[in-house]
Amino acid sequence: MGTFQIEGGHQLQGKIQPQGAKNEALQILCAVLLTSEEVIINNIPDIIDVNKLISLLENLGVKIQKLGKGSYSFKSNELNLDYLQSEQFKKDGSGLRGSIMIVGPLLARFGKGYIPKPGGDKIGRRRLDTHFEGFINLGASFRYNKEERFYGVEAPNGLKGKYMLLEEASVTGTANIVMAAVMAEGTTTIYNAACEPYLQQLCKMLNSMGAKISGVGSNLLVIEGVTELGGCEHTILPDMIEIGSWIGLAAMTKSEITITNVNWEMLGLIPTTFKKLGITIERRGDDIFIPAHNNGYEVQSFIDGSIMNISDAPWPGFTPDLLSIILVVATQARGSVLIHQKMFESRLFFVDKLIDMGAKIILCDPHRATVIGHDFHSTLKATTMTSPDIRAGISLLIAALSAKGTSTIHNIEQIDRGYEDIEARLKSIGAKIERVD
Structure with a gap:
């Protein structure tokens, strides 16, 4: 210690x-899973929570190259999804609350996402209901293994856009739902969405990758689903x-x-x-x-x-x-x-x-x-x-x-x-x- x-x-x-903003970095890093093309991110802070997430992505099979101080290249074209069922993943994911945001991108691109109950600060209860209720609204099935404290969502037939009113304006919950919805069939409308600068930055990055998100900066987001996303370069606030x-x-x-x-x-x-x-x-x-x-x-x-x-x-x-x-x-x-x-x-x-x-x-x-x-x-x-x-x-x-x-x-x-x-x-x-x- x-x-x-x-x-x-x-x-x-x-x-x-x-x-660079820690809370933005945790969202932006998870978004690299949405495409097989190269994503370059600048101004990434060199801190424990962010480095843990980068390590988790690397274990998942993301090809990572450091380009300079705070700048990295990510390419998610050959992911090892078996890692998600491993004991190592349960250990890696449970030590970082931000790991919950890999679920939305994995669900959007591969039809399934898993995560152990994440850790983080001991500052009181921080419910994950908003995340999973959003995925269920998009058509995913949900399960929770109480003994292993392990969450799973699956959508083998793909996700479908839907109107939803969030119970709370959760920043990470909104980010996760947005990343799942960008490749869902049809239109997704999220009311009472979080609109923090981190979320605005995520939406701007996703739009530069080919997503169609409107209402950025407000609490009403409208997302028209696309079939795939491309690479981009993004700088963190x-x-x-x-x-x-x-x-x-x-x-x-x-x-x-x-x-x-x-x-x-x-x-x-x-x-x-x-x-x-x-x-x-x-x-x-x-x-x-x-x-x-x-x-x-x-x-x-x-x-x-x-x-x-x-x-x-x-x-x-x-x-x-x-x-x-x-x-x-x-x-x-x-x-x-x-x-x-x-x-x-x-x-x-x-x-x-x-x-x-x-x-x-x-x-x-x-x-x-x-x-x-x-x-x-x-x-x-x-x-x-x-x-x-x-x-x-x-x-x-x-x-x-x-x-x-x-x-x-x-x-x-x-x-x-x-x-x-x-x-x-x-x-x-x-x-x-x-x-x-």
Whole structure:
């Protein structure tokens, strides 16, 4: 188990470039299974979760060639479908939640797809019903082996387009259904579809491969099925979750940081939400400039004077992946704020570690926490802690970088799952952080 030792309390300065978007990469990589032709993908982040999926695709028979940093060529013309029934696949697939998205492409192209119950973050229940109900709507049969925790869908006679209203706007569920529907016979209409930038990027890539998807960017997608798809070249967006993480880092450490090449048009409410905490965010071309907040930052209140409430919601609402960052940043704000995590019931359980560091937080229930900011009158105290998941892990790292003294964070593999070469990149802007095995 890896460990970070962090000497906090130092101001940072410099430029940092966000990696490619993890959540987009997991979808885009699965889409290479839809064609036998070459697909080139650029700006792939070098992180554990993505590398696990690349390894799984290679075991499935995808021919993979690294073209340069973050750029790969994929060719799925000779797949080994027997791998899907192997013990190795059960092991590989169960260790990565994103592996669920190989089912849609395999079902579309080969009439069958299998997956062990996938793992991932321990942030509460994350149902797979949306995925499989969508496949059933398209005409697939479904089975679940409870003893082996193994899912299977089959459509030996092919898939047929259908209208469906999704019970929830699941991002991965929508992606999986879209990838299955692009080669279904007839027209598929998906209402209450997710419309996150990751999903928009997937649809744009599929259209460049020959798919016919309209309504991209809305919650109503219409897909006219085609018989086959071709190759393409696609570039992954910068990771908006990492961008939000660096905004939070700059504020908490009173640092002057420039985040480069952020693709502003795809950031949604992220800049606006951080501004509600009083953080100054300047747009300079396609960069974000955060000045040093030497006088702190003050939480806004609502027009009627009531306490600020920041909550997550499906896109274009504020992404749940950044609520833990918002919560940490609020611990040193001037004023109070209610954080409401609506989508996952266990994501706020890391606040006990912040309370140990001296933060004033009231955990109201599994979904809500009230934060009373210190306004930097008292800094967080260095401590020893363990990272429970990716987003809580980076939040604790930010807290440690702001705390005076030396903190220790164990189980940093969780952070490595979502953040590329993080200690080297933080060191480049002046952070004092060391990785200890």
